[in-house]
Amino acid sequence: MGETYKVPVGPIHIALEEPVYFKVTVHGETVEHVDILSGFVHRGMEALVLRRNFLQNMIITERTCSLCSNNHPFTYIMAVEKIAGVKIPPRAEYLRVIADEVKRAASHLFNVSMLAHLVGFHSLMTQTMETREVLQDVKESIWGNRMDLGANTIGGVKYDLDKEQIRYLIKQLNSIKKPIRELAAIYRDNRIVRARTEGVGVLSKEDTLRLGVVGPTARGSGVNNDIRLIYPYAAYDKLDWDVVLEDGCDVRARALVRLREVFQAINLVEQCLKALPDGPVKTKGFPRIPKGEGVARTEAPRGELFFYVKSDGSSKPERMKWRVPTYLNWEALKVMMPGNKIADISVIFNSIDPCISCTER
Amino acid sequence: MAGFFKIAIRNFLNSPTTDPYPFGETFTPENYRGIIDYTPELCIGCNTCEYVCPSGAIRVREKEDGSGISFSFWLNTCSHCGNCGYYCPTDAVFNSNDFHTARHQSEKFIPTIDDGISYVQCSNCKQKMKRPVEALLARAYEEITEEVRHQTSLCPECRRMKRFERM
Numbered sequence A: 001m002g003e004t005y006k007v008p009v010g011p012i013h014i015a016l017e018e019p020v021y022f023k024v025t026v027h028g029e030t031v032e033h034v035d036i037l038s039g040f041v042h043r044g045m046e047a048l049v050l051r052r053n054f055l056q057n058m059i060i061t062e063r064t065c066s067l068c069s070n071n072h073p074f075t076y077i078m079a080v081e082k083i084a085g086v087k088i089p090p091r092a093e094y095l096r097v098i099a100d101e102v103k104r105a106a107s108h109l110f111n112v113s114m115l116a117h118l119v120g121f122h123s124l125m126t127q128t129m130e131t132r133e134v135l136q137d138v139k140e141s142i143w144g145n146r147m148d149l150g151a152n153t154i155g156g157v158k159y160d161l162d163k164e165q166i167r168y169l170i171k172q173l174n175s176i177k178k179p180i181r182e183l184a185a186i187y188r189d190n191r192i193v194r195a196r197t198e199g200v201g202v203l204s205k206e207d208t209l210r211l212g213v214v215g216p217t218a219r220g221s222g223v224n225n226d227i228r229l230i231y232p233y234a235a236y237d238k239l240d241w242d243v244v245l246e247d248g249c250d251v252r253a254r255a256l257v258r259l260r261e262v263f264q265a266i267n268l269v270e271q272c273l274k275a276l277p278d279g280p281v282k283t284k285g286f287p288r289i290p291k292g293e294g295v296a297r298t299e300a301p302r303g304e305l306f307f308y309v310k311s312d313g314s315s316k317p318e319r320m321k322w323r324v325p326t327y328l329n330w331e332a333l334k335v336m337m338p339g340n341k342i343a344d345i346s347v348i349f350n351s352i353d354p355c356i357s358c359t360e361r
Numbered sequence B: 001m002a003g004f005f006k007i008a009i010r011n012f013l014n015s016p017t018t019d020p021y022p023f024g025e026t027f028t029p030e031n032y033r034g035i036i037d038y039t040p041e042l043c044i045g046c047n048t049c050e051y052v053c054p055s056g057a058i059r060v061r062e063k064e065d066g067s068g069i070s071f072s073f074w075l076n077t078c079s080h081c082g083n084c085g086y087y088c089p090t091d092a093v094f095n096s097n098d099f100h101t102a103r104h105q106s107e108k109f110i111p112t113i114d115d116g117i118s119y120v121q122c123s124n125c126k127q128k129m130k131r132p133v134e135a136l137l138a139r140a141y142e143e144i145t146e147e148v149r150h151q152t153s154l155c156p157e158c159r160r161m162k163r164f165e166r167m
């Protein structure tokens, strides 16, 4: 049967959401080997942040990407707070979790709706987006923007929730529980979705560990690496929750992890609202950032996000470096793709929830 | 497919979920971070907004003729992050919830807010100085007495001298 030839996919391609270039070697219709070339959206952010002061960088890091936009400033701020030795008030810890989990739920819903789009089930995609719209409205009403919340600041958070807003948040979260349950059942049981996701893009547990894969991509292969649990920050150690794990190792398992994490996120927000302590949301004044180095890690919707900040005691950082989850996850594509059909490339690519604009910064 | 049919039929019976904008009203939250607004009466010309603005959309400078402090804002450079409003000590600059940012090409590179404050004269030595702002006084003093008012009408130098006299 057929001979081997090479197919370019990307950097601008109808089935790819983001610019990355796959050199795919196919035999007939089956993928044999994948090469990944990247660097199309490099913006030089790591150099840019060195020319801005610590307060401006809270915003610039947020613009790294849009879907995990809350986690970038969050992690950066945690690293800066470590240098300055700031301890944030307890109310701020809970408010940080609330902002982060609302973002996580919206991000995961976006990813699974993209999955529906790529398998050609467009009505499922629009319906998922429609449900997600409720969360977008929540973000817009409470934080003022659909994507960039600007929730965190050095020493605490920039927003506070009054009784009215808490009631609104609870009401909106309750209103999407049933629709998401319905949609999750379709993702799980529908014949078309199953046919396109089950046994596709398999990543074994051994390979997951070998490649250091992070986030829901790893949790779909049964590897528990949730930073929120193993290296708790903010209020995560005070909440009652379990890591979501699936052992299907395929595209379907990753989607199921994300869908279950949406419920988990809603639950975490509800717990936070119930336990929300009184008090200030921010430390007084603005701390001087002394000379020093700090690192911080958080669990972004796509996996572990890592920030390194070095300060020389001036108003600007001396060096900043961040490592984003997709950087680790896209290596796994070289394992996931071979053996699958060429039509599955975009479905598999989507299953790692890629964020190229984070990775290339 | 049965699962989705249920949703489809329900959607068919429900009214549209989209807003008829621009022909009707649309949902605009109170807290939406829209176009920047500026109230010169509240501004103290402290330059904080320029310092925290990551986009360089604000410029606060001494006016060329030395009569006060100018405040310029470029809408097309602004990223609507809200940092300026958050750190402004008097809320002179803030995000309104207006989201209509479309402008003519000719307005692209010119400041959309070009305003500022004028200096006042010290009631004693007549030197130019930044004027006191009520909002900040209210925050600093429990009650704004005549004495406070008199103090704030003086330039820092005269205020110091007055204090020495009383010692």
Ligand code: SF4
Residues within 6 Å of the ligand: B042, B043, B044, B045, B046, B047, B048, B049, B050, B060, B087, B088, B089, B090, B091, B092, B093
């Ligand atoms: S607008 Fe606010 S922050 Fe900017 S100079 Fe005036 S008082 Fe200061």
Ligand code: SF4
Residues within 6 Å of the ligand: B036, B052, B053, B054, B055, B056, B057, B058, B077, B078, B079, B080, B081, B082, B083, B084, B085
């Ligand atoms: S909203 Fe942000 S970008 Fe716009 S002027 Fe204020 S600080 Fe600058």
